[in-house]
Amino acid sequence: MSEPFVFDPPTRILLGPGPSEVPARVLSALARPTVGYMDPSYVGLMQELRGLLRMVFDTKNDATLAITGAGTAAMESAVFNALEPGDKAVVCVHGYFGDRLRQIMERAGAEVTVVESAWGSPTRATDVEAALAKAGDVKAVGIVHGETSTGVRQDIPEIASLAHKNDALLIVDTVASLGGVEFAADAWGADIVYTGAQKCISAVPGFSPITFSDRAMAAINARKTPCQSWYLDALLNLTYWDTPPKYHHTGPINLAYALYEGLRIIDEEGLTNRTARVKKTAQAMWAGFEAMGMSMLVPEESRLPTLTTVCVPDGIDEAKVRAYLMQQHGIEIVGGLGPLAGKVWRVGLMGASCQPRHVILLLAAMEAAFKAQGVSVPSGAGVAAFSERMAG
């Protein structure tokens, strides 16, 4: 006989690839009374949101909004609006999410050239240059800025220049990076950029920011066929974000409250202060892992501060470590995906999850988990190295 289900979501320490810890301020905002999707208070909130979204994307793009759905809905909106059936596209695949971008480009009926690099390495600009030259007449290039599957941070400006030199749009996935890692849509030349609410913004999942440059909007307005999704059609969605708004779908009212509060927290700290703080905390955590005898998969120059892939030491059963962390302390870190399964842990420092107290607990708990498997670790070395770097 199975136990009756009891609804009682536990308080986890979310150090995985997202969702991240949601601050109490955001949860309180989420539970405010639901209003109509055309209520003056909601229309006002949407305009505030647009301003805050421009801040976090570092853009002046008029066409800045959020898509009602997961980050993958925003990814699909980016691709479906940029590409028409038969268009040529180049996609940079250096992990799981680059490959998802490829699959969605294929469902858009595009002729896709894949630029592949090993999981753990970023895409090389020279490879993109060669692919653009070979394919010819490419409409869009897609690339992931922060690959959650590998922990790679991809340099964007050079790829953007190449795309523009070839009259192609640059689509950038910042789901795992925006709000936690330096990013500048306008200065770097990213034409369509999207993210999720539940990673470095620390709002809850289901409402996904996206921005389109004027170049992207000109291309979208010049399409010969309508977007293959009515729901994700940028032109239709944007009419809802206009003043006065035109009905397109029911906005996810309470999620907008949460996103607003999550963005306000970033604005209050200051985006540059925040990315610097995350970087410092990540570097200190890396020092902690190294002091415990572990190494990172990705070389430091391409390492994503918000998501670290740390290699599982020899002799350690990685799944048992995760189970120990979850059972003893409710800590969520996750295993590797695809070719990295069993080889790495993925440790996130996204949004409100990026707190020294969480890292200290993680390092101490990992030490205990290693010892429980009979693997020796210098006692307290991880925490000491972390604390020293944080104090420096």
Place this chain on the structure above:
Amino acid sequence: MSEPFVFDPPTRILLGPGPSEVPARVLSALARPTVGYMDPSYVGLMQELRGLLRMVFDTKNDATLAITGAGTAAMESAVFNALEPGDKAVVCVHGYFGDRLRQIMERAGAEVTVVESAWGSPTRATDVEAALAKAGDVKAVGIVHGETSTGVRQDIPEIASLAHKNDALLIVDTVASLGGVEFAADAWGADIVYTGAQKCISAVPGFSPITFSDRAMAAINARKTPCQSWYLDALLNLTYWDTPPKYHHTGPINLAYALYEGLRIIDEEGLTNRTARVKKTAQAMWAGFEAMGMSMLVPEESRLPTLTTVCVPDGIDEAKVRAYLMQQHGIEIVGGLGPLAGKVWRVGLMGASCQPRHVILLLAAMEAAFKAQGVSVPSGAGVAAFSERMAG
């Protein structure tokens, strides 16, 4: 100089076409701690949700889930999974949302036959029969059960029989009806049925239930081409709802908490008790409107209890009435769409919005609003007629 924005969502009395009033229990659930999208507690919740969704759809369909997005995302999932480019489809348009279904079928590349009826009248089965015969080899028929734009309740079983006789799938939109009006997916032969969370279920918007019959799943599995949306692909989405789940996208964790609680409230009351209560309240409200000298657009046999289109009396400025209700009491009712603009108000009794105290306030406030425009109404007649019917 514009006033600084203050985030302070007001407490409205939501008597429009949705979102409906969200019970405190649901808002509290919404604000529970966010967990990971593969957390054992979330995986358990998804299974509970599937059971509760089968209850509200009145189905045994294995393929019962919710789509991360607005009701329109679920509409698009229904269409994109059922139809491939070049497939023939019949769509019944008796209002705004039937027309949206048509637009989405066209974006799916289908060859669409439209069966149109006047706004305010349901689709006639004989018209569907003729369209099916004329088009030949139709893959799917689409129809709206509760038209939010007109207040029409459409009879389903006969249309379902016709679809099945022609080997077509029946897609039914229940966004404005499910959980508030009698509906039986299995008994009536509806193959793909979807709804929204924020209408008669009174959870918040952004997570939209959908169910696929075994016939629908067989057709989907027999497709020659993949679904044109990776995000809305039913086969991929269903892997996330399996046990153990396979990652597809990040579920809208906190919205799932809200949907669960909204469905629990329905389950506790009992679906049949609930639809009977809504019907009784609606009938009493109609009596109230009539006692005030108003008439309903839709004849009673086709009238949707959850959304009433009440005709604007001669000599009344309808927008001024809505402004009065909103400004004096924070009551939201809305105006007519398309050909009904200026002619009707749309009054919803969806989910937790269906409460006698709200109807009494509405009737009293409308009387005052009419008098403020110099139009005479028998004092207290609306409230008296409502209360009498409710007591009966």
